[in-house]
Amino acid sequence: MEYSGEVKARDLIPESGGASAGDDYLPGSGNSGYSVSHYALELDYRMASNRLTGTAVITATASQPLGRFSLDLTGLVASKVSVDGVRVAKVVQNTQKLTITPARPIEAGASFIVSVRYGGSPGPRRSRWGEVGWEELAEGVIVAGQPCGAPTWFPCNDHPGDKATMQLAMTTDSPYRVVANGTLVSRTVRSSRTRWVFETTEPMATYLATVQIGYYQSYALPPARIPQYAYIPEDLAADFGADFGGQSAMIEVFEKLFGEFPFSEYTVVVTDDDLEIPLEAHGLSVFGRNHVDGHQGEVRLIAHELAHSWFGNSLTAASWKHIWLHEGFACYAEWLWSEASGSTSAAHLAEHHWTRLNALPQDFAIGDPGPDLMFDDRLYKRGALTLHALRVTIRDEAFFELLRKWTFEHRHGSVTTEQFLAHVSESSDRPTGPLLAAWLFDTALPKLPPRRR
Numbered sequence: 001m002e003y004s005g006e007v008k009a010r011d012l013i014p015e016s017g018g019a020s021a022g023d024d025y026l027p028g029s030g031n032s033g034y035s036v037s038h039y040a041l042e043l044d045y046r047m048a049s050n051r052l053t054g055t056a057v058i059t060a061t062a063s064q065p066l067g068r069f070s071l072d073l074t075g076l077v078a079s080k081v082s083v084d085g086v087r088v089a090k091v092v093q094n095t096q097k098l099t100i101t102p103a104r105p106i107e108a109g110a111s112f113i114v115s116v117r118y119g120g121s122p123g124p125r126r127s128r129w130g131e132v133g134w135e136e137l138a139e140g141v142i143v144a145g146q147p148c149g150a151p152t153w154f155p156c157n158d159h160p161g162d163k164a165t166m167q168l169a170m171t172t173d174s175p176y177r178v179v180a181n182g183t184l185v186s187r188t189v190r191s192s193r194t195r196w197v198f199e200t201t202e203p204m205a206t207y208l209a210t211v212q213i214g215y216y217q218s219y220a221l222p223p224a225r226i227p228q229y230a231y232i233p234e235d236l237a238a239d240f241g242a243d244f245g246g247q248s249a250m251i252e253v254f255e256k257l258f259g260e261f262p263f264s265e266y267t268v269v270v271t272d273d274d275l276e277i278p279l280e281a282h283g284l285s286v287f288g289r290n291h292v293d294g295h296q297g298e299v300r301l302i303a304h305e306l307a308h309s310w311f312g313n314s315l316t317a318a319s320w321k322h323i324w325l326h327e328g329f330a331c332y333a334e335w336l337w338s339e340a341s342g343s344t345s346a347a348h349l350a351e352h353h354w355t356r357l358n359a360l361p362q363d364f365a366i367g368d369p370g371p372d373l374m375f376d377d378r379l380y381k382r383g384a385l386t387l388h389a390l391r392v393t394i395r396d397e398a399f400f401e402l403l404r405k406w407t408f409e410h411r412h413g414s415v416t417t418e419q420f421l422a423h424v425s426e427s428s429d430r431p432t433g434p435l436l437a438a439w440l441f442d443t444a445l446p447k448l449p450p451r452r453r
C-alpha cells in the first residue's frame with residue numbers, strides 16, 4: 001500500500017515535526033510540525049512535452065521546534081531549496097517527501113518561508129482510491145486532488161486540516177485557457193506563451209487546489225447573486241445552457257437553506273474528455289463531457305458539486321474520517337434541490353434510498369468509515385439519510401436554522417463530527433444524541449423516523 005511504506009525512519013523522530021499530520025487514513029501525508037498560511041506558485045508548463053517547472057514559496061509557522069521538516073512532493077524533483085532566503089543544510093527527497101534541514105533550527109511559534117525550485121513530468125499517482133493528481137487529457141490537463149493528489153504538482157503540507165491561501169501563476173502555450181481556484185487577477189500574453197495569475201483569498205485545503213488547462217470557451221451563465229463563470233468545449237454550448245441554466249436558481253435556494261455562498265464567484269469547467277465522476281475544487285467544479293446531455297440528466301450532480309462550496313470547501317473536515325460532513329451534506333443537497341425544484345420530495349428520495357441501502361451490506365459506520373470506504377456510495381446516501389432523520393425529528397425550521405448557523409460559525413474553517421454533534425445538541429431542544437449516534441456510529445441501518453404532518 002502506497003501510503004505506509006515510504007516514510008523513512010529518520011523522518012519519524014520528533015525534531016522532524018512529525019512526518020505525518022497524524023491522519024490514520026493517509027498516514028504518509030502531511031506534517032503536524034508546522035502549518036502553512038500561504039502558497040505562492042510560479043509555474044511554467046509545456047503542453048507538448050508535459051514538462052512542469054517552477055518555484056513554490058511557502059509561508060508557514062512552526063508549532064514545535066523544527067530541526068528538520070518535510071513537505072509532500074511526488075513525481076517531481078526539487079533542485080534548489082532555501083529557508084528564509086538561506087541555503088539549507090540538507091535536503092533528502094524520497095518518492096513522497098522532501099525532508100529539509102534548515103541551516104538553523106526553527107523555533108516553536110516562528111514563521112518561516114520555504115522556497116522550492118522543482119520540476120519534471122507530472123502525472124497522476126496511484127492510490128487505494130485510484131489514480132489522483134495531475135493528469136493529461138486528450139488536449140489539456142486536469143488536476144483531481146482528492147484525497148492525496150496535490151503533491152503531484154506542488155510541494156505542500158498535504159492534510160485537509162492545514163488550509164492556506166494561494167497565489168498561482170501559470171505560464172503555458174497561448175492557445176490554451178488556464179482555469180484555477182480563486183480570482184483571475186491578470187493574464188499576460190507574450191507571443192506564444194501566456195501567464196495567468198489567480199488569487200485565492202480564503203484558506204483552501206491542498207486537495208481542493210486545482211488547475212485546468214484546455215481549449216475552453218467562456219460561456220455566460222444567467223446572472224446570480226454572485227458572478228458565475230463557465231469554461232466549456234465550444235460545441236457543447238447549447239446543451240450546457242440547457243443543463244446549467246438553472247444553476248442561478250440553485251444558488252438562490254441553497255443560500256436560503258445553507259446560508260450565504262462562501263465565495264465571491266463560482267466557476268464550472270466541462271472537459272472535452274469524459275470523466276468518471278465530477279470533481280469539486282475550491283470555488284470551482286469540473287464536469288466531463290458525458291455529464292452534459294442538454295436534458296438535465298445529471299442535474300443532481302450539478303447540485304452536489306455546488307453544495308460542496310459550503311460542505312467541503314468552506315467547512316473542511318479536519319481529518320478524512322469526518323468525510324460524511326462533505327458527502328452526506330452534498331448528497332442531501334441533491335434531494336433538497338429535487339424538492340425545491342418541484343421534482344421528487346426529499347422525503348420520498350429518503351424512503352427510496354433507505355430501502356436500497358437496507359438491501360446492501362451494513363458493515364461500517366459512516367462516522368469513521370475507514371480509508372477504503374470513505375468514498376463508498378453507501379456513506380453518501382446514509383449521510384444524507386442521517387440529515388433527513390434529523391430534519392424530520394427537529395422539524396424544518398430548526399433544522400435549516402441549525403445548518404445556517406453551522407456554515408456561518410465555521411466558515412472557511414475545519415470541522416469534526418464531534419463539533420457537529422455538539423452544535424446540534426446546543427441548537428435543538430429535542431434530544432437527538434442517541435438518534436445521531438445510531439446513524440453515524442452503528443453499523444446497522446436505523447429506521448427512518450415517521451413522517452410528520
Ligand SMILES: [Zn+2]
Nearest residue numbers: 304308327330
Ligand atoms: Zn461529493
